[in-house]
């Protein structure tokens with residue numbers, strides 16, 4: 113029997129790798145995407161050994177313009193129809209907006225927003241035509257609040273949440289569910305790449321496995337938004353009841369001000 117196919121971006125490490133493991137456990141064939149071909153190949157072999165599923169490895173830098181269309185074309189060339197799309201690849205940069213490089217921040221917009229949107233359109237259109245599909249977009253608790261020192265990152269994640277909720281409302285009647293997974297801090301490579309050493313924030317960090325589990329569970333339950341961890345849910349509940357200016361101040365205090 114033909115197995116359903118799930119495509120996971122950012123599957124080489126961290127949350128994406130855990131999501132790929134869970135989807136393989138559930139009997140999906142995988143399309144594994146990230147820049148690190150060696151890590152993806154090793155994961156593909158592991159998934160085959162453990163669960164007997166087939167993985168297609170596509171090494172791609174999704175932070176460059178045109179990469180979503182190229183990925184879609186590569187998937188078509190393999191003759192695969194994607195049933196589950198996981199837009200997980202993403203990164204953040206910590207620091208003051210005018211001190212961080214513009215190129216780095218625009219690459220973040222390309223990966224976290226543009227590529228995610230293009231992949232949702234390309235694969236979402238096929239899913240709607242077939243009358244079935246699931247899209248899991250990885251947002252953040254930063255989706256709910258402005259993030260001084262993470263200004264662009266938090267704004268990209270606000271986009272992911274808003275976009276995912278709207279898309280879910282549009283596509284649900286066509287048999288396609290969209291879920292935004294909004295974790296708080298998670299112990300992954302993210303913080304090294306972002307140069308984030310905020311002790312306060314990292315003291316609340318979760319492991320990637322329960323975060324991935326919450327995302328996959330919510331995806332197949334058809335829930336539009338999931339925030340893993342009771343502490344994060346409590347924080348977001350409080351954010352919703354608090355004036356926006358105060359939320360921004362508290363968020364700044366938690367991250368910690370860098371030198372002007």
Ligand SMILES: NC(=O)c1ccc[n+]([C@@H]2O[C@H](COP(=O)([O-])OP(=O)(O)OC[C@H]3O[C@@H](n4cnc5c(N)ncnc54)[C@H](OP(=O)(O)O)[C@@H]3O)[C@@H](O)[C@H]2O)c1
Pocket residue numbers: 121122123124125126127128145146147148149172173174175176200201202203204223250251252253294295296297298299300301302303305
């Ligand atoms: N960790 C946290 O505290 C946290 C909290 C909230 C939300 N998130 C979100 O969770 C998602 C996953 O992050 P993570 O914590 O698992 O971080 P991670 O461990 O750094 O993993 C990031 C993944 O994205 C891939 N990636 C990065 N840049 C890429 C590019 N240009 N093209 C293709 N793939 C790329 C990486 O693979 P390669 O390096 O091999 O390309 C890796 O597989 C991100 O969207 C992040 O914003 C993380």
